Amino acid sequence: MSARGYVFVLLSGAIFGFGLALSTMVQPEVVLSFLQWRDMGLLLVLAGAVVVTFFAYRLAPRLWKKPWTGGKFGAHPSSMETRTIAGAALFGIGWGLSGVCPGPAIAGLGVGNWPLLASVAGLLAGAYVQGRYFGK
């Protein structure tokens, strides 16, 4: 990837991280309050993100032949397999136990939420065990 590409990746990540902080998704308490049916805010976060991204994924390849910094437009690779659903079930258990998912675990460090280092360590360890012993 070109240097310009990396600048755009950093900028995109920064907008994403700003959004996670603004929407308070970096506060596990808020996520848990959604999962415990006390505050439906997370649905608005998800809906806002999905609708905007939906249009971008449709429009960008029509407006431009290829991405601004080169390469080609990718696609999200999800496949209908047992592991997709079984893994999602496990993911939900971990998410419901902690109120933390991968994006907010990282972005949360930026608002000084240092206990999320424990989440980052857990995520790294879980991904290692999955890849090293169950990866295929």
Next chain:
Amino acid sequence: MDLFPLGWEHYLAGGVLLGFGMSLLFASTGLIGGMSTVFTTTWSFISKAPYFSEERFAGSRRWRLVYAAGLILGAVLWLFLLGKPFVTHVPLWQLAAGGFIAGFGARMSNGCTAGHGICGMASLQVPSILAVCTFLATAIVTAHLVARFA
């Protein structure tokens, strides 16, 4: 019952920003911005295990780390412009154990709230939509159990 006791504007505005981030990443580089994969690809810097060396991981490890750095940068920016520092009171064992299970599960499923929840659903991918329904269900049950017993 109040659906949004803390207000709703910041949720919607934050969500739209998540969409802008994903959209800019796609328009500028063609990349799909899931967040769980970085926890696999980063191991390729230090582990010699064949799985982590596969092209799909080793080939994306740099931009994914830059993307993760961007997340922290954006949150820091929010802190300086608008917000106050926040430190969670969720017990460390829940954060660590939940992280481990979520990390294992997301990588097994090849997606998390970002990859399946935003990118997959925005691409109308049926497996992703099923994955989202599944992890919402298990997360809601788990969170209710935690509220009762932990």
